[in-house]
Amino acid sequence: MCSEFEPRIIVFACNWCSYAAVDLAGTSRMTYPPHIRIVRVMCSSRVTPEFVLKALAEGADAVLITGCHPGDCHYISGNYKTLRRYLLLKKTLDQMGLGDRVRLAWFSAAEGERFAQFIKEFVKDVRKLGPLSGGR
Amino acid sequence: MSVEEVKIGVYVCHCGKNIAGVIDPRKIAEFASKLPGVVVARDYPYMCSEPGQALIEKDIRELRVNRVVVAACSPRMHEPTFQGVLARAGLNPYLLEMVNLREHVTWVHGDDPEAAEVKAKELVSAGVERVARLEPLETERIEVVQNALVIGGGIAGIRAALNLANAGFKVYLVEREPSIGGKMAKLDKTFPTLDCSQCILTPLMVDVANHSNISLYTYSEVESVEGSPGNFLVKIRLKPTYVDWSKCVGCGICIEKCPSRVPDEFDEGLRQRKAIYIQFPQAVPRKAVIDPDACFYLTKGVCRVCERVCPAGAIDFEQEPRYIELKVGTIIVAVGFDLYNPVKLYEYGYGRYKNVITGLQLERLSSAGGPTGGKIVRPSDRKIPKTVAIVLCAGSRDKAHLEYCCRIGCMAGLKHAYYIKTSIPDAKVFICYTDMRSFGKGYEEFYSRIRSMEDVYFVRGRPMEIFELPDGTLQMDVYDQNSNRMLKIEADLIVLEVGVVPPKGFEELRKKLKIPTSPEGWGLELHPKLKPVEITTDGIYLAGFIQGPKDIPDAVAHGGAAAAAAITFMSKGYIESEPYIAEVNEELCSGCGICVPMCPYDAISIVEREGRRIAKVDITKCKGCGACAGACPSGAMQQRHFKDSQLMPEIVALARGI
């Protein structure tokens, strides 16, 4: 049944790079699977791990955190904080068997195509993992 | 904070067929009308149109709608538009939430309308959840410094600087070379009019030097950039020239006596210059510079000839880099381009065969001020070439090198054929092209003019490989798609019209200025059609080649446009302060101090308040990234408009779905 399961993926996107990349994917009419839902923040550093766990707890099968490439943060260093939190969150979730449900990826405003490609791959991977709900 | 009951209006845009072509906006509005707190939900062909906006205004006035969801395009496109609508209707503009149905749904899921509709509905319901919890925000006006910084003294930068200066703004022009002028200064003539490049450029260079509103810093680079739009603080590094320019008159005696020789960059290495040199005859400023890597004294510790001969006593080996700080409201980036490294085109033998040269080198050969005084010879033996092959798209339009078109090679190639034919009338010229792109004003005419010249042959195809014969003559096979014949061409000189790339050092500069780039590394404009000079940061603009390949007319126009944008920004005189700043709930704050180092702008400090330590945010410094809120262990630190209480319900709605 996992083969035909339609995952639900929450994507956190920063206003300046990754959200712009998602827009560009649209402007360039790239098609990608409709399983993602974008939450827009000004900077990925606003995303606290609590948001990620909330998404997983409320029905998301996976979460993707996105931001500007290292060195390109619109706020100088926000994405480094995101990276630090992600790596510790991931390590924690690995212990709970949930590590592969959360990812971090950088997208510049120009990488609409890469974003579309990434989502195709990610959706494929999450399909393989199967639904997260019903852990109890 | 208002206690009045939340009344949400949802407005679904068709965006012509862009949205309505995939999903039915009526269905979305119908769905939205049943969501909690929604008092009205409408759809309209173009919400951003005047009547569309009027629709929203009317509901705010008559139905007392106090929260607005616009389900249309990206907020990065029209959020300001609709915030304006709310403001006009007397509602706080930040009680708006835009749902991105176009870029995030219909444009990308056209292949799956059912899924697109579900996604659209879910995004709308999340938007409603969020908007219900938004709070009115106030901003304040921050004054904009009435100075501009222009980085790069090429033709685009010069044009921008002059326009700004003439409009009455103080301009700082920073150029890393000893002289302004850029690539254009190296050209002999410009296509298609064949004006003498120097003759039209030099006057502008002189204007810059003499303009009372322009301070010129050549041989200088941007060290660091701080501050925010309207109030940038820029540190400039003045590299040591080892010559006191206030004394140097540019007489050139030092240059004659200098014993050290190195290849001359300005002449594209076609001749040698001295360690102490003036970049080129028309240089502005016309001052000498000592090349520290070539100078015997600075490298080996002996010589100092120049010092002895300088009548003005201008030589100063003690010079150190100097730094100056500039406060500017806007920054124009006009750093131009470099040629693609032709050595990478191995099969063309550049660097291995003396007689394979670049178009720019031909410009120098053809230029009266050049190494040969304008006489076109072949480098190996200085013989007059009788057969010359010009290869277009050298590195361009080639997935192995540069996928994009350089936009100047075709016309330059034609111009170069003209150089050859005028200086060597009996020469044969072969032009190997892929497509002849003569799109500009007067370009096509120039093309047919060259085409009609005698002994100019157009070969449609790229040479496979170039070989050198013992006498330095070159040989190449080209398959001509026009005649469907394999041609074997023997040439005395081969000119490569090499592709173009972002200039060396741009990568560091763009990081300092936070300029987004396209995959090829060119500066990325905010909108490819509508905002060609703007970038994601207000007050910083792109001018000329750095935004992407351009010929001179386009670069000049682009430079002017950048100046106009900067002028507009500064003339307004102020900008609104950041609305999405951080705020502390002092009741909850334990003064743990975790947030302090989170702030890249040093806006947070721990202060004493009624005997308690608590965090305090300096709202003039806060730029609204939310890093502090993301780190706060107690939830005392929140970011306005992106509070936990506003994001969590949105996340929950999206995670649960409908």
Next chain:
Amino acid sequence: MGKIVEINPITRLEGHGRILIFLDEEGNVERAYFQIPELRGFEKFAVGRPAELMPQLTARICGVCSWAHHMASSKALDDLFKVEPPPTAKKIREMVYNAFMLEDHLFHFYILAGPDFIVGPKAPKEERNIIGAVKKLGAEVVKKIVSMRKQLREVEALIGGKPIHPVMGLPGGISKPITEEEREKIVKVARESVVFAKFTYDILKKAVVENERIFDLVKSEEFTHRTYYMGLVDEKNRLNFYEGKVRVIDPRGREFAKFDAHEYREHLAEHVEPWTYAKFIYLKKIGWRGFVDGEDSGILCVGPLARLNVADGMETPLAQEAYEEMYGMLGGKPVHHTLAMHWARVIEMIYAAERFRELAEDPEITSPEVRNVPREVPTLGIGVVEAPRGTLIHHYETDEKGTLKKVNLIVATQNNIARICLSIDKAAKALVKGGVVDEGILNMVEMAFRAYDPCHACATHSAPGRIPLVVEVYDSEKKLIKVLRN
């Protein structure tokens, strides 16, 4: 089809202890079962944790003897990281540990067991509770008891951070030294505690030894089991709570084994029954022979009486006196009378108080050298202490980073459970005959059970000294014919 008598105490051993008595057709006891319905799985969920967390994590096994687990764990860490604590660290550990043993024992003697002796086992049940005990002892004495316990708790908090679930324990020592001012407070408490312990011993003697009825009861066959005994002894084979070798004696008092904690696996094994969550510890070399006593059964006993039985004497003078007195009056070693555990407990109180004072007065106790930082790569660590209720062993195995891979815990009360079952079975068989359930059974079973002070985390749960019991008697048609309550 036989009858079932279910004694369902609301008290518990880390859960509700429960006694089921099965009768045969004649209404005689076929067998009594003692059940412990509680499991939390510490040994499993400790895996993956960093070893240094264990003193705090295992303390949560029992909020009453958290000090015992904290201490056994700290010692296991010394062993795991191969680091010797500085002398002062060891002394502080042993000092606070003795203070804790005293506090724990006094609580049990006065609040739990007290009523049985002070008021008397055959006294009307309305009086045989803490209220009755208070009346008998007088408000003054009670104040003394309360204040003593309070002061001992304060010493525990001072040194351990918290009196319950302390945090001081680290491989190679403790988290902070003792200042001179602190020591003064401690010494004061320590001295007072010795006086208090002696005073308590007098109360015991008056109540038990000088009261023939109770003395006979102590020696009665219903409360006697000839089993093996186990406890820690120092190099002179004297009793020690904090360190030493584990010594086992057989029912005839001969040394059966003396081993280092590292060899515990060669000597101890655990038996599993499907009807309870508790595991039964027995002597591996003898083997599990079911719920029977005697030399051929591996069932053993730990705790105060066991410790005195395995020790050749006490290291402190007053305790040694009392020790000799008890064995003198009970006819030499070993003593098999379950109820003598109370006596032994009070003798241990004297020892704990004396040792506490001795260490508090030790000039070295305030040295700032209380930690050696481990340098070795951890592999395996085993730590042992004597908990109030008996021998407690912590066994850890880790990877080179000190992350736990395997954990095994031999918890004091587990050692006794088999014997507790025997006691209850015996009491039941003695008192339920021909379907007639003597009301006395409640009290007898209760006393037998309480003597072990089964993991205090439970015992406290019957503070008034009465395990509330319900006895339901069913006839062969499973019809309820009688309900008894105490």
Next chain:
Amino acid sequence: MGKLKIAFYWNASCGGCEEAVLDIGEGILEVLEKAEIVFWPVALDFKLDDLKKFANGEIDVSFINGGIRLSEQEHVSKLLRKKSKLVVAFGSCAHLGGVPGLANLWKKKSIFDYYYREAPTVKNPRGVVPSTKTRVPEGEIDLPEFYEVLKPLGQVVKVDYYVPGCPPPPNVVAKALEVVVEGELPPRGSVLGASNRALCEECPLNETKPKELLLKEFKRVHEFVPDPEKCLLAQGLPCLGPVTRGGCGAQCIRANMPCTGCFGPLDNVEDFGARAISFLASILDYDTEEEILKALEKIVDPVGLFYLYSLPSSLVRDRIRRK
């Protein structure tokens, strides 16, 4: 009006919470002037049947400690809920799940297999494990069911108030009892007896924090001797003071050991561990994945560190892939 009727009960707890109540000593007497304890199997002779006799809501307040691990515990808790006007979750286990909640990383089967079959000292050739019904020669014995996971009280019955701590220190217990007895109750769902701000506020070492608290490395408690006069976090120890509710008086820190978070999160924090992860990672002063991961090697057991007391109340509790 008559005295307030109070009940105490325990579930899967260690008994520490009972001791904590006894440790308020004289304080209990003041309470007893205004209230009578009608059910406290720990201290007084009351049986479930007696509890059943109460009318619904007749008991004013029930203080319940320990998590719910066995069917019996769920049963009694629900009964108490029915009989009580207010239910107070007492101590970390009832509040958040507590230390035994770490068992929720494993399946019931794994726990049984290790404890009854694989442990080094177990001799169990027939692989016997306890079961809810056992036939013995004499008849049948039943045993309460051991659930797949342990739950805090609030996930089994509606809880009105919480008293934090492992165990709740005397001052907190006293304060909590006082507000209940005096009837000065805050809004439902509040935490009683503790602070509404993080521990740092009352920590004696808070002032010693550097202006910019950034760390180049994390340390483990056994690896070095921290300076008792300096903020332990600033010295590299993962002290959870910043994310933990205050009120305990920083007992552990005064003993020169870092806070492990037994008081749990503050009011508007949904997941204690997530916040702890965020603040601790944020102050790690590295920007490359390699350097960060290197420094994180010292956090050998994130779940044990960040969820020592609260795994069963983590947001993702139902999502955990149990081993």
